[in-house]
Amino acid sequence: MSKVFKHLIFIDDDPAVNFFHKVLLDKSKISEKCTFFQKAEDALSYFKDLYEEDREKLPEIIFLDINMPKIDGWMFLDKYKEIINGYEPSNIIMLSTSTNPIDIEKANSYKLVKSFIHKPVSVDLFQNLQNTYIS
Amino acid sequence: MKDIQISGSFINGILNAFKSIHALTGEQEHELLNKFDDGGWYDYNLFNNTVQKVLENNKGQDFSALLVRAGMIYIYNIFHYGGAQHIMSSYEAFINLQADSSAYEFGVKGPSREVSGWVELKEFDKKQGRAIVRNVVPFPSDFAQGVYLGGMNLNNDLDYYEVFVEHNESQYPNLNDFDIVILFKEKNIEGNNIIDENVNGIIKNKSTKVELNNIDKETLFWKYAQLKSQLNQNQIYQQQLDDILSRKTNELFKQGQSLKSYIETNVELENFLFLSSHDLRTPIQNIINFIHLLNEESFDKFNPQEIKYLEYINNNSQRLEDTINGLLNYSIIKNKNIVLSSINTYDLFNEIIQENKDIIISSNANIQIKKLPNIKGDVNQLKTLFENLLLNALKFVNKEVEPVILIDSEEQENHFLFKIVDNGIGIDNNSKEIIFGIFKRLNLREEYEGIGIGLSICKNIVEKHKGTIWVESDIGIGSTFYFTLPK
Numbered sequence: 001m002s003k004v005f006k007h008l009i010f011i012d013d014d015p016a017v018n019f020f021h022k023v024l025l026d027k028s029k030i031s032e033k034c035t036f037f038q039k040a041e042d043a044l045s046y047f048k049d050l051y052e053e054d055r056e057k058l059p060e061i062i063f064l065d066i067n068m069p070k071i072d073g074w075m076f077l078d079k080y081k082e083i084i085n086g087y088e089p090s091n092i093i094m095l096s097t098s099t100n101p102i103d104i105e106k107a108n109s110y111k112l113v114k115s116f117i118h119k120p121v122s123v124d125l126f127q128n129l130q131n132t133y134i135s
Numbered sequence: 136m137k138d139i140q141i142s143g144s145f146i147n148g149i150l151n152a153f154k155s156i157h158a159l160t161g162e163q164e165h166e167l168l169n170k171f172d173d174g175g176w177y178d179y180n181l182f183n184n185t186v187q188k189v190l191e192n193n194k195g196q197d198f199s200a201l202l203v204r205a206g207m208i209y210i211y212n213i214f215h216y217g218g219a220q221h222i223m224s225s226y227e228a229f230i231n232l233q234a235d236s237s238a239y240e241f242g243v244k245g246p247s248r249e250v251s252g253w254v255e256l257k258e259f260d261k262k263q264g265r266a267i268v269r270n271v272v273p274f275p276s277d278f279a280q281g282v283y284l285g286g287m288n289l290n291n292d293l294d295y296y297e298v299f300v301e302h303n304e305s306q307y308p309n310l311n312d313f314d315i316v317i318l319f320k321e322k323n324i325e326g327n328n329i330i331d332e333n334v335n336g337i338i339k340n341k342s343t344k345v346e347l348n349n350i351d352k353e354t355l356f357w358k359y360a361q362l363k364s365q366l367n368q369n370q371i372y373q374q375q376l377d378d379i380l381s382r383k384t385n386e387l388f389k390q391g392q393s394l395k396s397y398i399e400t401n402v403e404l405e406n407f408l409f410l411s412s413h414d415l416r417t418p419i420q421n422i423i424n425f426i427h428l429l430n431e432e433s434f435d436k437f438n439p440q441e442i443k444y445l446e447y448i449n450n451n452s453q454r455l456e457d458t459i460n461g462l463l464n465y466s467i468i469k470n471k472n473i474v475l476s477s478i479n480t481y482d483l484f485n486e487i488i489q490e491n492k493d494i495i496i497s498s499n500a501n502i503q504i505k506k507l508p509n510i511k512g513d514v515n516q517l518k519t520l521f522e523n524l525l526l527n528a529l530k531f532v533n534k535e536v537e538p539v540i541l542i543d544s545e546e547q548e549n550h551f552l553f554k555i556v557d558n559g560i561g562i563d564n565n566s567k568e569i570i571f572g573i574f575k576r577l578n579l580r581e582e583y584e585g586i587g588i589g590l591s592i593c594k595n596i597v598e599k600h601k602g603t604i605w606v607e608s609d610i611g612i613g614s615t616f617y618f619t620l621p622k
Contacts, residue, residue, distance in 0.1 A: 014580075015447075019447060020447075039579065069576045069577050070577055
C-alpha cells in the first residue's frame, strides 16, 4: 500500500464543500490528518503559530479556495508568503469553480502554487496527488 | 441675384432688416418703421423705442435671421463708408478673425443688445481681389475690434471698393442662403513687385538687403511680409485642422460602431440573464420539492451522515434559488426604465416599516425617522432601495448593543441627501466600494445570510435616478449609508 500524507489543509468558506471533501478523504484514507478552515484569517493565524512553534508539522498540501469573503485566496497567498518567509514546506493547490483564464494565469504567477484544480475534486484526484507528491 | 442694400447708418440697416422680414413685423410696425424711411439722421431714443416695440410685439419669434441680416448690412456699411461706426457713437462694431482665417465673427454691440453673426470664408482670391463669406449664423461674442480678411487688416492693407450681399430669390431667405461678396484691391504700395519676389527670402533671412526709399515704405513692407507669413501659417493650420477633423471623424465613427455592437451584446446578455434565470427556477424548485418529500416520508430511514447530506442539498438548493431570484430581480431592475411620480419618502419609509414589522420586533431595533422630503422618483424602485438598506441595517447588527437605526435627510443645492445610520458591525475601509458590486459578500453565509446582490441593486436604482450612493463606516461602531436623489 502506498504511503499516505501526514497532514492536508483545506481552506474554503463553503461548509458544504468542506464537508464533501471530508467525506471523500474519509473514504480514500490518503492522509493521517486533515484540517478544514472556513475563514482564511483563521488559517493564517494557525500557520503563523505552527511556523513559529514546529515547522515540521506544516502540511504537505494546502487546498485553497479563491473566492472567499474578507480574505480571498489571493490575499491569503500574499499574507502566507510573508509568514513562511521563503521556507516552503507545503505545496499549494488552488481550488476554484471558476474557469476564468485570468485566475489560472494569476495562479501560475505564484511560485508557491503548484496547480489549479476545478471543483469538485474526486477520490481519483486525491489518489493522483498521492502518487505525485509522496514518492 | 445681386441684392445691394444701401443705407446711411447701422440704424437704417436694422430698420431695413425689420422691414424686409415681413413675417416678423405686422402692419403696425410697418407704419412705425416707415417714419425712418428718409435715410437721414435719426433721433436715437425714437429709434430705440421703435426697435423695442417691434421686439416686444414679436416676443417668442426667432430673430436670428433678422439680427444676422442687420449685421450683414452693417458690415456693408462699414466697408462702404469706411467708418460708419462713428455715426452711432453708442454702438461698437467688431469683427473677430478666427486663428485659421477661415471664419469671422462680426457684429455690433450696443448699450442694451448685441447683433452678431458668424461667417465662414468660402473663397479668398487675393489676385482677383474677391472674397466670399457665407454660412452666416448668429453667434454670441466677446468684444474685439478690427476688420480682417484672409489674415489682412482691411482698413490698413486694402482698398476695398465693393461689398454686396447675394442670396437666393426666396422672399424670406434662410441663413445659409446668404453670400457676402467682398470685392477688394490691395493698397497701392510702391515697389509691390519687388516685395512679392523678396518676401520669402526676407522671412528666411532678415539680413537680405532691400532698397527702400523711406521708413514708411519699410514699415509697410515688413507689415506685409508679416501678414503674408501669417497667411501661410494660417493655411498650414487649416490643413492641420482638416487632418485632425477627418481623423477625429473616423475615430468617432469607429467608436460609434463598437459602441453599437457593445450595446447589442449587452442587450443580448441581459436577455440571456433574464431568460436563463426563468428557466433555472423550475428545476431548482423541483429539487427542493423532492427533498421536502424525502424528508417527510423517509426521515427515520436515514443515518446521521445521510441526514447531513440532505441538509446540505437542501441548504444549497435554497441558496441557488435565492441567487436565481436575486439575479432575476437585478436583471429586471437594470432593464426597466424608471417611471417618475411624486413620492412622500416619509410615508414610504413608514409603509416599509409596517410591512417588515415582524423582523423589526424580533431584532428589537429602535428605528427613528426624521423629516423626509417629497421627491420625484420611481416609487417601486425607491421602495426596493429603502427596504434593502433598512433590512441591511437590521441584518448586520452588533450583538452587543441594542440596534438603533436613524433615517434622515438634508436638502442640498441640487438634490436631497438621505442617510441611514446604524450602530451595527461596520465595514472596514477597504471594502467600502466593493460591497456595491454584484455577488460581493464580506461575511460567511452562516453568520449573515444573503447572496450579495442587494447593494448592487441599490446602486443601480440610485444611479438610474441620477444620484450617488456611498457608505461611511467604523468597524464595531456602525455604518451610515448615504445616497442622493434629485429634487
